[in-house]
Amino acid sequence: MIRRDPVTLKKVLKVYFICGTPNVSRPLTEILEEAVQGGATIFQFREKGEKALTGEKKKEQAAKLQAICHEKGIPFIINDDVELAVELNADGVHVGQDDTSAREVRAKIGPDKILGVSAHSLTEAVQAEKDGADYIGVGPVFATSSKDDAEEVCGPERISEFREEGLTLPIVAIGGITFENTPAVIRAGADGISVISAIASSASPADAANKLYRKASS
């Protein structure tokens, strides 16, 4: 169990791979293995879109991915689906502003699980912290084609603004992140970067994760 303290979490958030079966054209289990091999430090199962698995199939896939994360010693996070997270005893949940309220999720998953919340404004960020969030996901910092209902691009500046306002909560940036633009995001004050396509669409997820890790740690 990853302790929820901010110091541990800031390390764990370094290279946050997020993926669902609609994002890949070969088994997600294979891609996850390779991504962790390369240096991914935390994984989120985000099963969304018209081709997303549901019910038993989604649960089976989640269990397989969870087993890989446990074997490799990285946290397994589930996006949105709090019930599934509780059922599988996942390491945590990530919710957006339009999902179950963070306060309610914290009550359902208990004090030892990781809770991530998407935040686009300082108000949302401060509220998330009050509601028991361990980290916030901020973005899209660059243009992305992986989320059709993404908010408008906010740039890494949004993260700098939060830091200038004194927000110390762990922050992971998201949206259109590649190893080229990772340094700017870390310089802006993010503790880590989260990606879908930079790893999922790479010919070598291991190589992509490794490049991202080096850029996020430098």
Ligand SMILES: Cc1ncsc1CCOP(=O)(O)O
């Ligand atoms: C889930 C999510 N939230 C904001 S942008 C995004 C998609 C990120 O995907 P990519 O890393 O491929 O831009």
Ligand SMILES: C=C1C=NC(C)=NC1=N
């Ligand atoms: C929308 C999101 C923002 N940030 C993170 C870490 N995950 C998400 N699903």
Ligand SMILES: [Mg+2]
């Ligand atoms: Mg959501």
